[in-house]
Amino acid sequence: MLNPKQSDKLASIILYTIAGLVILILAALVGYILVQGVPHLSWHFLTSSSSAFTAGGGIGVQLFNSFYLLIITMLISFPIALGAGVYLHEYANQKSRLIQLIRTAIEILSSLPSVVVGLFGFLLFVVQFKLGFSILSGAIALTFFNLPLLTRSVEESLRSIPDLQREAGAALGLSRWETVGHIILPAAVPSIVTGVVLSAGRVFGEAAALIYTAGQSAPALDFGDWNPFNTASPLNIMRPAETLAVHIWKVNSEGIMPDAAAVSAGASAVLIIAVLLFNFFARFLSNVLYKRLTATK
Amino acid sequence: MAAGTQGSLNLTNEQPDRHIYHMDEDKHEIALSTKNLEVYYGDHLALQDADLSFERFKITSLIGASGSGKSTFLRSLNRMNDDVATVKGNIMYRGLDINSQDIDVYEMRKHIGMVFQRPNPFAKSISDNITFALKQHGEHDKAKLAEIVETSLKQAALWDEVKDDLKKSALSLSGGQQQRLVIARAIAMQPDILLLDEPASALDPISSAKIEDTLMELKKRFTIIIVTHNMQQASRVSDYTAFFHTGQVLEYDLTRKIFTRPKVQMTIDYVNGNFG
Ligand SMILES: Nc1ncnc2c1ncn2[C@@H]1O[C@H](COP(=O)(O)OP(=O)(O)OP(=O)(O)O)[C@@H](O)[C@H]1O
Ligand SMILES: [Mg+2]
Numbered sequence: 001m002l003n004p005k006q007s008d009k010l011a012s013i014i015l016y017t018i019a020g021l022v023i024l025i026l027a028a029l030v031g032y033i034l035v036q037g038v039p040h041l042s043w044h045f046l047t048s049s050s051s052a053f054t055a056g057g058g059i060g061v062q063l064f065n066s067f068y069l070l071i072i073t074m075l076i077s078f079p080i081a082l083g084a085g086v087y088l089h090e091y092a093n094q095k096s097r098l099i100q101l102i103r104t105a106i107e108i109l110s111s112l113p114s115v116v117v118g119l120f121g122f123l124l125f126v127v128q129f130k131l132g133f134s135i136l137s138g139a140i141a142l143t144f145f146n147l148p149l150l151t152r153s154v155e156e157s158l159r160s161i162p163d164l165q166r167e168a169g170a171a172l173g174l175s176r177w178e179t180v181g182h183i184i185l186p187a188a189v190p191s192i193v194t195g196v197v198l199s200a201g202r203v204f205g206e207a208a209a210l211i212y213t214a215g216q217s218a219p220a221l222d223f224g225d226w227n228p229f230n231t232a233s234p235l236n237i238m239r240p241a242e243t244l245a246v247h248i249w250k251v252n253s254e255g256i257m258p259d260a261a262a263v264s265a266g267a268s269a270v271l272i273i274a275v276l277l278f279n280f281f282a283r284f285l286s287n288v289l290y291k292r293l294t295a296t297k
Numbered sequence: 298m299a300a301g302t303q304g305s306l307n308l309t310n311e312q313p314d315r316h317i318y319h320m321d322e323d324k325h326e327i328a329l330s331t332k333n334l335e336v337y338y339g340d341h342l343a344l345q346d347a348d349l350s351f352e353r354f355k356i357t358s359l360i361g362a363s364g365s366g367k368s369t370f371l372r373s374l375n376r377m378n379d380d381v382a383t384v385k386g387n388i389m390y391r392g393l394d395i396n397s398q399d400i401d402v403y404e405m406r407k408h409i410g411m412v413f414q415r416p417n418p419f420a421k422s423i424s425d426n427i428t429f430a431l432k433q434h435g436e437h438d439k440a441k442l443a444e445i446v447e448t449s450l451k452q453a454a455l456w457d458e459v460k461d462d463l464k465k466s467a468l469s470l471s472g473g474q475q476q477r478l479v480i481a482r483a484i485a486m487q488p489d490i491l492l493l494d495e496p497a498s499a500l501d502p503i504s505s506a507k508i509e510d511t512l513m514e515l516k517k518r519f520t521i522i523i524v525t526h527n528m529q530q531a532s533r534v535s536d537y538t539a540f541f542h543t544g545q546v547l548e549y550d551l552t553r554k555i556f557t558r559p560k561v562q563m564t565i566d567y568v569n570g571n572f573g
Contacts, residue, residue, distance in 0.1 A: 162417070164413060164417035165417055167377065167411075167417065168413070168417040168418075168419065168479070169430075170377060170406065171375065171377065171406060171410060171411035171412075172407075172410070172429075172430035172483070172486060173403045173406040173434065173486070174430055178433050182429065182433070183419050183420075183429075186420065187419075
């Protein structure tokens, strides 16, 4: 038999090994993609539009599309998630049947495969509502995908604010709305922001939900035209918009350009770097906000 | 008062199991009183027939073992228990039953303030902690707000420690300072009555002593009801003391009587520390 000290030691060794293995796999994966892709990166690659048949195409339009789609998605999903999260955590009677039903629905929504969400978006928004392959259709599909996670992260952020703060507000004769709006939400901002940025990273890398909604084509954009109602304008939300992740999938499955492998490797590296940046940025931002909230000014 | 005959010659050794001091409204100005107060958490009866009157500009201590219903009683007084418990009975304040449905609880809480066991300053600056609720309630005169910040911090014995740094985050203060800030925040509202639930229990003796001084100072302007586990504190600061036991008030009297000649055996045991 092991004595407590030995079994403690054994457990630590096992846990460290597992943790080390996870880190190793992650590092190997990211490292491989970066090593393969980074040599292909150039200013030209990052800014020029893709070409279907000839070598030397870039990912400029796709990169822009990814960011633009992300912004539109957040513009739609964040207000809804914020409202839902605040309602569920601050107002709703936790024991009510309806609230439990809503929670279950959110759970289910968050576990739907994204390709199913994509097909649903295709049938309903692209076909039925005649939105076509467009940024708007893609953003709505991504909202379905993003909303449950974002709502939950808002809820978690609110949960992390102690009830003492709510009681403090109530004891000063503040209404619940005043307490939530001026005390609870501001205190929850750092962790809400972290949740948003992390979910942005996930949305940014999403492909399956977009193939049949935002489409697989990236018409050239006129970066001199910022009128959102013009067809060639980058801001037009009714235009089809292949994103970076969809582009990677497309190049790999049916790319016929001679440098398909290089384009795919380069684009993957950019995608990974972007997602990593989102994660670091989330950390950084939440630290800064937390310090501003608590430290001496 | 049959059992309460001249205590010194009580040879029968008979004791009442309950003794509640009834305040004469002609002799005492009553700030708040409860009648037949009963509190249920679900089916669990946590407090029953509490009939207490609190005299204006006096300090009343609520003492009793853990779980005896002190917080339950205190939190019912300004309706902080509305969401978690059912409170039956009357709470009379200025001729109004503030336990009735049609009371505007937010308005009422401006008159009956509360300080909690654990300091709960907002994640805002020291001065914003004090002015925030006042601004929400419609006070926007900068000079007046600044004056309120100063007087309430002085009353809470915190002014000298923070006066040079009112823009500093309240979260950077020590626990004892935070608790005094929270008291300042409560008195800045100019309430009539201040409810305190073990305000000094998490503090070191020096901070705790400061808070006691603060309370003695504050009772000139406010009626104070305080829950405490500290018998010395109760006997030092309060004028009246109520002893709670398993959801009932067993004895309520002048503090000096509770600590020198309590009438109920349970109280005797409790204040002497041989409670079992
Ligand atoms: N929110 C709640 N839900 C259910 N039961 C509760 C709740 N709060 C208190 N109780 C119960 O009510 C009874 C009285 O609790 P209360 O908190 O009033 O005691 P207390 O005298 O303040 O004790 P302490 O000295 O430990 O603070 C206890 O039996 C407790 O379990
Ligand atoms: Mg208590």
